[in-house]
Structure formats: structure tokens, C-alpha cells
Amino acid sequence: MWQKKAYQSNDIVSISFTADILACAWLRPSTKSLMYELKAYKRVCLNRFEAAGGYIHNPTLLGQHISSFFEKHKLEGSYVSLGIQGTALHEGIIYLPTGNPDPCDIIVPKKQQHVWMYRYLYPDENGHAAFYVCSISQSLLLQYKLLAFRQRLNLLSITTVSMAYVHAYAHAYGNAFRHSQLGQDLERHHHQFNAIVPGDIIRRRLKVSAPYAYALEHELSTLTPLLGLAVSERESL
Amino acid sequence: MKKINFIKTLSPKDQQAFLIWYELSVMLVCILLVGMVVCQIVQCYTFARVYFQYRRSVPIHLSQQELYTKAKEYEQKKHLVQKRLESLYLQKESFDSSTILSSCNTLFQGNRVLQSVLVHDAQVTCSLQCAESKDMIALINTLKAHELCKSVVVSHIKTVQASSKSKNVITPLLEATMVLTF
Numbered sequence: 001m002w003q004k005k006a007y008q009s010n011d012i013v014s015i016s017f018t019a020d021i022l023a024c025a026w027l028r029p030s031t032k033s034l035m036y037e038l039k040a041y042k043r044v045c046l047n048r049f050e051a052a053g054g055y056i057h058n059p060t061l062l063g064q065h066i067s068s069f070f071e072k073h074k075l076e077g078s079y080v081s082l083g084i085q086g087t088a089l090h091e092g093i094i095y096l097p098t099g100n101p102d103p104c105d106i107i108v109p110k111k112q113q114h115v116w117m118y119r120y121l122y123p124d125e126n127g128h129a130a131f132y133v134c135s136i137s138q139s140l141l142l143q144y145k146l147l148a149f150r151q152r153l154n155l156l157s158i159t160t161v162s163m164a165y166v167h168a169y170a171h172a173y174g175n176a177f178r179h180s181q182l183g184q185d186l187e188r189h190h191h192q193f194n195a196i197v198p199g200d201i202i203r204r205r206l207k208v209s210a211p212y213a214y215a216l217e218h219e220l221s222t223l224t225p226l227l228g229l230a231v232s233e234r235e236s237l
Numbered sequence: 238m239k240k241i242n243f244i245k246t247l248s249p250k251d252q253q254a255f256l257i258w259y260e261l262s263v264m265l266v267c268i269l270l271v272g273m274v275v276c277q278i279v280q281c282y283t284f285a286r287v288y289f290q291y292r293r294s295v296p297i298h299l300s301q302q303e304l305y306t307k308a309k310e311y312e313q314k315k316h317l318v319q320k321r322l323e324s325l326y327l328q329k330e331s332f333d334s335s336t337i338l339s340s341c342n343t344l345f346q347g348n349r350v351l352q353s354v355l356v357h358d359a360q361v362t363c364s365l366q367c368a369e370s371k372d373m374i375a376l377i378n379t380l381k382a383h384e385l386c387k388s389v390v391v392s393h394i395k396t397v398q399a400s401s402k403s404k405n406v407i408t409p410l411l412e413a414t415m416v417l418t419f
Binding site: 115117119134136145155156157158159160167170232233 | 246
């Protein structure tokens, strides 16, 4: 199941499913700095509703895209982090009077049927705490698990693309990351997670080889959540 | 910031620990197996050596045992033959036809005429003729008193006529058949 490569390697393969794009990136974290090296990258446009709204409609084709990336770069056994975005997931920001809330106080639709989680984001101007809440149905989660199982992926996590953006944001600022600054940036960009991450910092934190220089310039919005997924897994490595 | 993860999986550290544990276990099992095989090979070699040594020594042992058995049999046969010989010697000593004949010859003198002697094993059947009955009785008593003779049985007595060619005179004679056991 786990191959020799997983025994020694710290490489992470990030896969993001958005409404019309399937993106895979092979990232290698630097041991000395906060830099990440983009070893390989693949972006597939899903214009036939293969994963529309986050639902998997064509697992065979998606599996082929993923397996071809893994086979091309010989990444069998690498750690994989999966990011999902779409209407199938419930995502939102809620404000609670306390920064340490009781999970029972958090209102999530279909709470019993869904797998849900929350993370503290920033303090509000009114003294409330803003929390990011997301949930996914058990059936959809099973679809992604089956997809990963079929492709023999060494799956470490399934998270949301929004949370990957937050991790990329935190990584971009490094030690200078502050929750209050995150709050300001989110409010400035109308809580659009994909807009908060500064592109210039990401470019500095990502070491890209020549074949993928074009992607860094023109597909940064796709690369950023992939970097965020890799960053979120770095702690567990 | 803590990550959000919808699934519970083995962390990379756990995977690495599991892999190390697995590889170590496999290695230890292999070492154990190799050690066991080596020990078994040594034991098998010892067994084979002893077995072939035993196989080589078995024919010698068997031949020796066979010789011993044959020797014992021969000894038994020799013993039996010796016993037989002894008994035969004893028999020869106790029963000698020439002695008997010579004794008979000495016994049947004078008026006693020995007609026939039939020697069979330890029994002698003889027929004789006497002129008078007292001679016959004396002979029987003499025979009974003889050291070699165990029993004297007179099977029958009859009177016969004996004629003399020179004088043309017919004289009556007693003819007795006796069975003597020696």
C-alpha cells in the first residue's frame, strides 16, 4: 500500500476540484526555507460537467486524468491532499460572541447527515469571532474516497479549496500572519477567499522550473490553492 | 492554523512508523527463518552422518550376529551329537551282539543246541533244543542270573523228534523259543 517512496519522501501531490478545473501539482517543500518547489503541474478543464458543483459525474475520466499525472511523474505512494469546491459543499462564515464556541451553537444545514467542521478566522469589529464553517455530505465524501481508492492514492486529507486559500494566505505572510489582518483582507474582498492571497508573495514562495513558468504567470489562481493544500499538510510530515 | 480534514487517515509519521515496523518485522522473521534453517541443516547433517554410519555398520553387525547364531546352533548340534554318541557308546557298551553271541555260545553247550538267534535292538529271540527239561530250567535260571539279561520270556515250548543218521534212532527233544531282553 505504502511504497518505499512514501517512506522517505516529503513530496506532496495536491489535487483541487473546482467547478470547471481539475488541477494537480507535485510540490516539494524546502527543508531550510518556506519555499516550495513545483516539480510538476497539470491543469485540466472540465467543460463536460465531469465534476460540476463538486459532484463527481464522470469518475472514470477524472481518474484517468489523475492516474496519468501520477504515472507520468512516477508519484505512486506520494502523499495526496484533495481540495474540493462547489455547490455540493456548504461553506460560510458565521459570527459568534465567543472565540471558543460550543459546537452545538454552530448552525449548519443537515448537521446530522453531513460531516462538518469549523475554524476560527478573525475577530469582528463588534467583538464577535468569525468562524469558517464547511460541511460535506457523507455520500459525496464517499465518492471522493472511492475515487482516491480506485486510483490507489495515499490520501492524507480532503478539505475545501477555501481553506486551502487561507493556508496559502497564512503561508504567504509567514510569521507576520495575523487573524485581524486576515479579517480586514476578507472584508475588503467581500469574503472572496480566492482574492485574499497576494500573488507577488506566492510567486516568491514558489520555486517553479522552466516548463511551468507560464503557469505561475497566468494560472496563479489555480496554483495558489494547490500550494495551500501542500502547506496544510506540511505540519504532518 | 489547523487544517480542516473531512477524513481520518494515517498521518505520514504513522505510515513511516508502520513501514519501519513492517520492514523490521519482515527482516526479523527472515533472520529467524534463516537461523532456524541453519540449525536444522546442522541437525540434518548430523542425522545423515549418523544414519549413514549406522547403515554402514548394520551389515557387519548382522554378519557377526549371524555367525554368532550359527556358532551357537553348531554348538547345540555338537552337544546333541555328543549326547547321542555317548548314548550310543553306552548302548554299545551295554548291548553288544558279539558279547551276547559269545555268552550264548558258552551257555548253550553240552546238551543244549542253539537252533537260531535273532537279534533285534535290545531283544534277542533265540530258539534252542534240549534233551531234558532240567537242562532247560537250568538254562533259564542261568539266563535270569546273567548280568546283561534283564528279562527272559519263554514264548513256547514244544517237543520235537530228532533222528540220528548213524544209529537210526529217534530221540525226543524239547525245543523252546525265548525272548531275551538286554
